[in-house]
Amino acid sequence: MFFLRMIGRSFTRQLRRRLLIALTVCLSATVSVSMLGVVFDVGDKLNAELSTYGSNIIVQPKSDAVVSDLYNTEAGAAAGDESDPTSFLKESDAAKIKTIFWAFNITNFAPQLNIHAQVNGTTAPVVGTWFDKELKLASGETTVVGVDGMRSWWQLDGRWPKDDSDQGVIGKTLATQLGVKAGDTVTLTKKATDGQTHTQKIRLTGVYDSGDDDNGGIYIASSTAQVLANLPDSVDKIEVKALTTPENDLARKAAKNPAALSQDEWETWYCTAYPSSIAYQIEEVIPGAVAKQVRQVAALQGNVLQKTQAVMILMTVLSLIAAAVAVANLMVASIGERSAELALLKALGATDGAVSRLMMAETAVISLLGALVGAGLGSGVAQLIGHVVFGSGITMRPMVFVLVFVLLALTVALASASSIRSILSLKPAEVLHGR
Numbered sequence: 001m002f003f004l005r006m007i008g009r010s011f012t013r014q015l016r017r018r019l020l021i022a023l024t025v026c027l028s029a030t031v032s033v034s035m036l037g038v039v040f041d042v043g044d045k046l047n048a049e050l051s052t053y054g055s056n057i058i059v060q061p062k063s064d065a066v067v068s069d070l071y072n073t074e075a076g077a078a079a080g081d082e083s084d085p086t087s088f089l090k091e092s093d094a095a096k097i098k099t100i101f102w103a104f105n106i107t108n109f110a111p112q113l114n115i116h117a118q119v120n121g122t123t124a125p126v127v128g129t130w131f132d133k134e135l136k137l138a139s140g141e142t143t144v145v146g147v148d149g150m151r152s153w154w155q156l157d158g159r160w161p162k163d164d165s166d167q168g169v170i171g172k173t174l175a176t177q178l179g180v181k182a183g184d185t186v187t188l189t190k191k192a193t194d195g196q197t198h199t200q201k202i203r204l205t206g207v208y209d210s211g212d213d214d215n216g217g218i219y220i221a222s223s224t225a226q227v228l229a230n231l232p233d234s235v236d237k238i239e240v241k242a243l244t245t246p247e248n249d250l251a252r253k254a255a256k257n258p259a260a261l262s263q264d265e266w267e268t269w270y271c272t273a274y275p276s277s278i279a280y281q282i283e284e285v286i287p288g289a290v291a292k293q294v295r296q297v298a299a300l301q302g303n304v305l306q307k308t309q310a311v312m313i314l315m316t317v318l319s320l321i322a323a324a325v326a327v328a329n330l331m332v333a334s335i336g337e338r339s340a341e342l343a344l345l346k347a348l349g350a351t352d353g354a355v356s357r358l359m360m361a362e363t364a365v366i367s368l369l370g371a372l373v374g375a376g377l378g379s380g381v382a383q384l385i386g387h388v389v390f391g392s393g394i395t396m397r398p399m400v401f402v403l404v405f406v407l408l409a410l411t412v413a414l415a416s417a418s419s420i421r422s423i424l425s426l427k428p429a430e431v432l433h434g435r
Contacts, residue, residue: 021330021363022370025408028323029374032404033396034381035312035319041386041394042308055109055150055239057279059097059291061087084115084229085236091222093286094238095135098143100281105243105273108149111235113225117190119170120178125217126188128225128235131160147219150241151210158182158206164223168202171215175207182206186218192230200228240282240291244275246306251276255293320411327415331363360416367412375401 063086094111097103113128130146137143148160161167170180180186181204188200202220209215226232247255254261254269255276261269269277279291379396386394 017330017333018362018366021327022366022373024323024326024330025367025370025412026374026377028319028411029371029404029408030377030381031319032316032407033375033378033400034385035316036400036404037378037382037394037396038385039309039312040397040400042312055241056244056275056294057240057242057282057291058294059089059238059240059282059286059289060236061089062288062290063087085113088113088231088234088236089238089286089289091226091233091235093289094235095137096285097238097240097282098135098137099139099285100278101270102242102273102278102281105278106240107243108145108241110145110147110150110239111222112237112239113222113229113231113235114237115190115225115229117188117228119174119188119218120180120186122174122178124174126190126225126228127217127219128222128228129219130222131163131219133163150239151208153211155209156206157208158204161205161219161221163221165221166200166202166224167205168218168220168224169206169208170204170218172207172209173215174218175204180204188218188220188228190228192228194230196230198228198230200224238286238289240278242275242278243273244278244293245273247274247276250274254280316407320407323408324411324415327363327367327412331359331416360413363412363416367408371405371408375404378404 089111091111091113094109097106097109100106110130115126115128116123117126118124119126132144132146132148134142134144146163156169158169161169168186170178170186175181178186183204185201185203188202190198190200192198200220202218202224208219222235226234245251250261250265250269251272251274254265254274258266258269258280270280271277275293279293282291283289382394382396386392
């Protein structure tokens with residue numbers, strides 16, 4: 001009781017220094033909580049942000065996958081190749097993607113039938129796909145998928161076509177070449193697999209600017225492209241956009257050979273949203289398919305995440321170091337001002353340990369108050385960062401607060417221990433006689 005009374009009285013003296021210690025710990029706690037809060041939640045935020053820039057998994061027939069591996073090409077086509085695909089997946093199987101274990105992480109997908117046709121007499125790539133298609137799943141749920149959500153960075157002058165219609169959108173380069181615009185009609189002519197020449201008039205609902213080679217093509221409904229090429233229920237590629245967990249050593253090992261995993265590794269990998277595990281599960285539900293992650297996107301997500309986390313962890317460490325230095329200096333100054341009081345305590349019989357515990361307890365109490373206030377402010381700063389940078393709040397995990405309080409406790413303890421050593425050198429007789 002006497003010990004607690006002494007701690008309480010200490011706050012009536014040297015109030016300014018006590019407040020400075022509390023402020024130092026408060027600022028360190030604010031930075032640490034906000035940075036670590038973002039670190040533990042930034043993975044999902046960055047993946048969601050980066051996934052707006054296209055698909056990160058490509059599904060294609062096994063034969064095309066072999067060709068793409070041999071010639072290092074995308075989707076089984078060589079660069080500049082104007083030939084049409086010869087192997088296909090069933091378009092009706094595409095909806096099965098939403099039945100895998102990580103179905104809720106599949107945010108969008110769009111099957112494609114890539115062919116070439118005469119567009120007003122000019123040979124051009126034609127992509128049959130889904131634009132904004134509503135699917136009814138076996139579970140009774142509905143979902144909307146298509147390139148409308150897969151091409152968010154495209155600039156579209158007009159609107160997206162309707163699915164299962166004779167509408168389409170044309171690339172800026174091809175539109176300039178043909179001298180057409182939104183609202184015009186173009187004629188597509190294609191010699192189909194049955195040897196007959198099929199013709200289809202397409203009403204353009206918009207002109208898109210993709211910023212790449214896609215500007216030289218035209219996008220139409222998949223059903224229309226299948227009729228034009230006489231390839232019913234056929235697609236040669238499915239683009240998939242999924243929220244994934246950045247790869248680690250386990251994911252890379254599984255991507256090379258899932259059979260090489262132990263039972264525990266298999267369960268961990270299969271039940272984690274790695275790009276490779278999602279791709280593997282897609283292969284399980286779509287017959288004759290090979291699903292591959294887009295390596296550039298996966299690498300970008302991992303690199304950005306690691307660098308962002310490294311910067312935030314570094315800021316946390318620097319704030320803790322600054323807090324340790326500030327608390328140590330403030331305690332040294334406090335001990336210097338209270339040397340007569342401390343010497344008197346020792347002269348009355350108090351041991352060095354008792355005096356040290358008193359100083360440590362005083363510092364611990366004021367640091368705890370500062371840490372509690374800082375934790376609240378840190379949560380607010382984390383939410384501000386989330387809304388400004390990612391457009392959504394940050395989920396604050398309890399382990400963040402536990403980790404910060406443990407780190408601050410160690411920081412304050414080390415700072416206090418380094419400054420309390422001066423108490424051991426106090427000689428009551430000399431201090432009380434003013435020597």
